[in-house]
Amino acid sequence: MIELKQIQKLFQTKDGQVTAVDNVDLTIEKGEIFGVIGYSGAGKSTLIRMLNMLERPTSGNVTLNDKDMGSLSKNELRFARQGIGMIFQHFNLLWSRTVRDNISFPLEIAGVPKEKRKKRVEELIKLVGLEGRGGSYPSQLSGGQKQRVGIARALANNPEVLLCDEATSALDPKTTDSILDLLVDINQKLGLTIVLITHEMHVIRKICHRVAVMEEGKVVEQGNVLDVFKQPKEEMTKEFVKQVTEPEETEKSLEHLFGEEGIGQVLQLTFVGNDVTKHLITDLIRTYNVTINILQGKISSTQNGAYGSLFVGIEGEKSELESVIAHIKKEKVEVEVIHGG
Numbered sequence: 140m141i142e143l144k145q146i147q148k149l150f151q152t153k154d155g156q157v158t159a160v161d162n163v164d165l166t167i168e169k170g171e172i173f174g175v176i177g178y179s180g181a182g183k184s185t186l187i188r189m190l191n192m193l194e195r196p197t198s199g200n201v202t203l204n205d206k207d208m209g210s211l212s213k214n215e216l217r218f219a220r221q222g223i224g225m226i227f228q229h230f231n232l233l234w235s236r237t238v239r240d241n242i243s244f245p246l247e248i249a250g251v252p253k254e255k256r257k258k259r260v261e262e263l264i265k266l267v268g269l270e271g272r273g274g275s276y277p278s279q280l281s282g283g284q285k286q287r288v289g290i291a292r293a294l295a296n297n298p299e300v301l302l303c304d305e306a307t308s309a310l311d312p313k314t315t316d317s318i319l320d321l322l323v324d325i326n327q328k329l330g331l332t333i334v335l336i337t338h339e340m341h342v343i344r345k346i347c348h349r350v351a352v353m354e355e356g357k358v359v360e361q362g363n364v365l366d367v368f369k370q371p372k373e374e375m376t377k378e379f380v381k382q383v384t385e386p387e388e389t390e391k392s393l394e395h396l397f398g399e400e401g402i403g404q405v406l407q408l409t410f411v412g413n414d415v416t417k418h419l420i421t422d423l424i425r426t427y428n429v430t431i432n433i434l435q436g437k438i439s440s441t442q443n444g445a446y447g448s449l450f451v452g453i454e455g456e457k458s459e460l461e462s463v464i465a466h467i468k469k470e471k472v473e474v475e476v477i478h479g480g
């Protein structure tokens with residue numbers, strides 16, 4: 140649906156030339172939630188702004204639904220942009236307009252008649268969960284509610300694509316989650332393609348199907364979210380993956396337990412894309428003559444399945460322990476003895 144071919148963006152500054160985006164190739168499929176992650180200055184904002192030509196590429200092509208965005212006339216581009224909604228970190232609402240009038244704004248620009256506009260605005264208010272707040276001004280809303288207005292406004296003209304520029308970065312974790320849930324809901328209900336940029340792996344983990352990692356203007360790694368979690372190739376990707384999986388000092392933080400009575404062997408189980416987490420420990424306790432203590436764990440669900448690690452202490456006869464490990468492996472869960480092997 141969206142194809143970027145050898146996209147490059149150079150900025151001329153007083154201090155010389157900056158390469159913000161460096162020969163990026165990307166394909167984004169219809170209906171998917173595609174995330175771009177990178178640290179500040181990696182080129183994410185510039186990249187996403189080139190999808191709707193808010194920023195013109197220095198070279199390369201952006202194709203959306205087989206349309207070469209760079210070759211459209213001013214009028215054609217205005218029309219094409221109605222098919223691409225966008226939301227922003229700082230919401231970009233009109234402060235002197237009510238919620239209702241903010242949402243109505245793109246409909247006015249598109250020349251939608253008043254009665255139709257009114258009906259559409261009420262539909263959108265309901266869709267984003269802002270019932271009863273239509274008459275409020277942005278200053279009277281919480282950050283999460285402001286972003287809901289931003290989303291409703293972006294969806295007003297029934298776009299096929301929604302671009303999200305750090306849409307949850309100004310929000311607290313709980314509000315972030317509620318906005319992410321809303322994006323998934325919209326993606327599923329409307330079949331909307333969502334492209335988002337973020338510096339938080341949590342956002343990628345929670346809602347994206349595929350991810351691209353950016354560093355110094357380049358896409359250094361991309362793929363299905365679970366595959367990238369499972370086998371991050373680049374150092375940069377490993378750093379991001381760590382944000383949502385194993386705390387860096389897990390092994391260290393468990394060391395004080397090693398050798399304590401009743402802990403026995405310490406195993407690290409790594410789950411990728413399966414949901415055996417639910418029953419594995421119960422099965423082991425029921426089937427084998429062992430005691431198991433859960434020491435620490437972090438299992439996160441992604442749009443493609445679960446991922447995470449669980450650390451357990453396990454005690455029993457040697458042969459029983461061996462059977463437990465064989466059982467775990469049979470369930471396609473990775474297992475490593477990190478103490479007492």
Ligand SMILES: Nc1ncnc2c1ncn2[C@@H]1O[C@H](COP(=O)(O)OP(=O)(O)OP(=O)(O)O)[C@@H](O)[C@H]1O
Pocket residue numbers: 150151152157158159177178179180181182183184185186
């Ligand atoms: N209008 C501009 N003029 C000059 N340089 C720019 C301009 N916009 C971006 N840059 C430079 O391009 C590079 C990439 O910036 P960009 O904002 O795309 O990165 P980012 O990953 O979105 O980071 P952030 O999240 O901090 O915005 C940076 O070095 C930045 O200074």
